[in-house]
Amino acid sequence: MFLLVYYTxxxxxxxxxxxxxNLVSPGDAAQVHLxxxxxxxxxxxxxxxxxxxxxxxxxxxxxxxxxxxxxSIALFLGCTGKSAQLPLYVWLPDAMAGPTxxxxxxxxxxxxxxxxxxxxxxxxxxxxxxxxxxxxxFTGALTALYAACIALVQxxxxxxxxxxxxxxxxxxxxxxxxxxxxxxxxxxxxxxxxKACLFLGxxxxxxxxxxxxxDDDRAQDMRxxxxxxxxxxxxxxxxxxxxxxxxxxxxxxxxxSKDEILTHALINTPVNPYADKLAARHIEVWAPxxxxxxxxxxxxxxxATLTAFYMCRAVFMTFYGEKFRGWMIGRPSQLPKSLKxxxxxxxxxxxxxxxxxxxxxxxxxxxxxxxxxxxxxxLILATCANRRRVVQPGHDQxxxxxxxxxxxxxxxxxxxxxxxxxREIPRGAHAPVT
Numbered sequence: 001m002f003l004l005v006y007y008t009x010x011x012x013x014x015x016x017x018x019x020x021x022n023l024v025s026p027g028d029a030a031q032v033h034l035x036x037x038x039x040x041x042x043x044x045x046x047x048x049x050x051x052x053x054x055x056x057x058x059x060x061x062x063x064x065x066x067x068x069x070x071x072s073i074a075l076f077l078g079c080t081g082k083s084a085q086l087p088l089y090v091w092l093p094d095a096m097a098g099p100t101x102x103x104x105x106x107x108x109x110x111x112x113x114x115x116x117x118x119x120x121x122x123x124x125x126x127x128x129x130x131x132x133x134x135x136x137x138f139t140g141a142l143t144a145l146y147a148a149c150i151a152l153v154q155x156x157x158x159x160x161x162x163x164x165x166x167x168x169x170x171x172x173x174x175x176x177x178x179x180x181x182x183x184x185x186x187x188x189x190x191x192x193x194x195k196a197c198l199f200l201g202x203x204x205x206x207x208x209x210x211x212x213x214x215d216d217d218r219a220q221d222m223r224x225x226x227x228x229x230x231x232x233x234x235x236x237x238x239x240x241x242x243x244x245x246x247x248x249x250x251x252x253x254x255x256x257s258k259d260e261i262l263t264h265a266l267i268n269t270p271v272n273p274y275a276d277k278l279a280a281r282h283i284e285v286w287a288p289x290x291x292x293x294x295x296x297x298x299x300x301x302x303x304a305t306l307t308a309f310y311m312c313r314a315v316f317m318t319f320y321g322e323k324f325r326g327w328m329i330g331r332p333s334q335l336p337k338s339l340k341x342x343x344x345x346x347x348x349x350x351x352x353x354x355x356x357x358x359x360x361x362x363x364x365x366x367x368x369x370x371x372x373x374x375x376x377x378x379l380i381l382a383t384c385a386n387r388r389r390v391v392q393p394g395h396d397q398x399x400x401x402x403x404x405x406x407x408x409x410x411x412x413x414x415x416x417x418x419x420x421x422x423r424e425i426p427r428g429a430h431a432p433v434t
Contacts, residue, residue, distance in 0.1 A: 068128035075122065076136055083115030083169050086143045096162040100203025103158065108165050108199055109192035116172045116188055120181045127179065130270035131286050137177025137265070141299040144170030148306035152313070156220045157202045160314050164246065165195060167303060171261055174300060178293075180264035187257040190385070194245035194254060197381035201239035204370040204378065205318060208232060211367060222314060226321030231367040234375045236319050238382035243315055245385040247308040252386045258304060266297040324367060 045052040079085075084092035092112060096103050106112075119126055119136065126133060147166035154160045168191050175184030202220075205228060209219040218224055229236040245254040269292065272278065275285045369375065 066129060068125060069132055072126050072129045072132040073135070075118065075125070076132060079115030079118055079173075080139065081115075082118075083112050083173070084143075084166050085115075085139050085170065085173060086146060089143065089147065089166050092166055093159060093162040096158045100158070100199050100206065103161075104196040104199035104203075108161075108195040112165065112169060113172070113188045113192070116169070116176060116184060119173075119176045120185050123176070123181045126176075127270070127273065130272050130288060133177050133179065133270035134288050134292060135177075137174050137270075137292075137296055140170040140173025140175070140177055141265075141296050141303070142170070143167070144174065144303040145299050145306070146170075148303045148310065151310040152306060154310075155222050156217070157205065157222050157225075157314060157318060158199075158220055160222075160310060161195070161198050161202060164198075164307065164311065167307060168195065168246070170303070171258060171300065174265055174296060175261035177270075178265050178268040178296065179270055180261060180268060183257065183260040183264055187254075187261060190245065190253040190257040193381050194242040194252075194385035197238055197242040197378055197385055198246070200374065200378055200381065201235055201242065204232065204235040204374050205239075207370050207374065208235075208367040222317040224325050225318045226325045227319070227323050228367055229319040231324070232319075232369045234369055235378065238375075238378040239319070240315060241382040242385045243311045247311055248304060254385070262297060262300045262304070265300055266293050269293060 081088040092107065095107050098107075126136070144167045147163045147170060151160050151163035151167065154163060168187070172184045172187050172191070175181075175187060205225065206219050208228070208231065209225065245252040248255045248258045269288055271287075272285055278285050
C-alpha cells in the first residue's frame with residue numbers, strides 16, 4: 001500500500017489505474033519498482049567511530065524486479081504460512097493438541113499441503129523467476145532440517161509427529177523449489193498415507209494409555225510407555241510400517257518420493273526460460289550459484305538421517321523396553337513428596353467423577369489393543385504407505401501418471417489473457433515476458 005500511495009497518490013481503483021505507469025520501469029513493462037524506493041533522502045548515521053549505513057534504504061534510483069518475481073514472492077509468502085515453513089511454522093505443533101483424527105486428516109494429509117499444491121498448480125508462474133525458486137528450495141531445506149532437530153528432543157508422541165510433519169513439508173518445498181513439481185507432489189501423496197497412519201497409531205496408543213492414565217500430558221509422554229508391542233500388536237505393526245515409509249526404507253512409498261526429491265535437488269538448476277531475450281534487452285538475468293545443488297542435497301540428506309533417528313527413537317520408547325512403564329504412574333510411592341496427600345486430589349478437580357473413584361495406589365488394567373474402528377483404518381493406511389503403485393499408478397509405464405500431468409500439464413494448458421483475447425501456450429512453453 002505504501003508503494004501504491006507513493007507512486008499513484010491514491011488507493012482507490014481509479015487513482016491506481018491512472019498512475020499505474022509509475023509502478024513500472026520506463027520502457028519496460030516487465031520490470032516493476034521494488035522497495036527500497038528512489039529518492040535518496042536517507043544518509044548514513046555516524047555514532048562516534050561507528051558508521052551505520054542507511055542510504056541503501058532509499059537509494060537515488062529505484063530497484064526493480066520482474067513482474068513474475070513480484071507475483072511469485074507474494075504467493076510464496078502465503079504458502080509459507082499455510083504450509084508451516086520457517087519462520088511461520090509455530091502454529092502447526094500447537095494445532096496438534098486437537099484429536100488425533102483431526103491431526104491425521106487436516107494437519108498432516110490435506111490442509112497443510114495446500115501451499116505445495118498452489119506452487120505446483122501455478123508452476124508456470126514460478127519457473128519464470130529462478131531467484132524465487134531458489135528461495136523456496138532453501139526455505140524448504142532449512143525447515144526440514146530445523147524441524148527434524150526439534151523432533152529429536154520431544155517426549156510427547158504427538159509433538160514428535162507434529163514436527164515431523166513440518167520437516168516433511170520442508171522436503172516438499174525443496175522439491176518444488178528445484179523444479180521437481182512431480183516429485184514434490186508425489187511426496188504430498190505418500191506423506192498423506194504414512195503420516196495419517198502414524199497419527200492414528202499415536203491415537204490408538206493414547207487410547208490404550210488412558211485405561212491407566214487419565215492425564216492427557218502423561219498419557220502422551222513416551223517416557224511412560226514401553227513394551228506396548230506385546231499388548232497392541234496391530235498398532236505396533238502398522239506404526240512400524242509407516243515409520244519405515246517416512247524414513248525412506250527401500251521399496252516403501254516414502255523411499256521413492258523422498259529420494260526423487262533429493263535426486264532432483266542435486267541435478268536440477270532453475271534457469272530463466274527467457275534469459276537470452278532478457279539479456280538482449282539489457283536486463284540483468286540472475287543465475288543460481290554452482291554450489292546450490294550440493295548444498296540442498298547435503299541439507300536434505302542430513303534431514304533425512306535425522307528423520308530416521310527421531311522416528312526410530314519414538315518406536316523404541318513406545319513399543320520396546322523391558323516392561324510397560326505406565327504401571328508406576330499414580331502410585332503414591334512414585335510421586336514426589338510435594339504431590340503426596342491432598343495435592344493429587346487437587347490435580348484432578350476438573351476430571352470426571354469416575355476418575356476420582358479410582359484407586360491409583362494399585363496397578364491399573366493392562367494396555368489393550370484398540371477396537372476395530374481404529375485398527376481397520378490403520379491396516380488400510382499402512383498398506384497404502386508401503387505400496388508405491390497404490391499411490392502413484394503407472395509410474396513404470398509408458399503413459400504419464402496422473403501426478404505428472406497435474407504438474408507438467410499445467411504448463412501446457414495455461415492460457416495467457418492479453419487485450420481480452422486468450423492464447424494457448426504450447427506444451428513445455430511458458431508465458432512470454434514482454
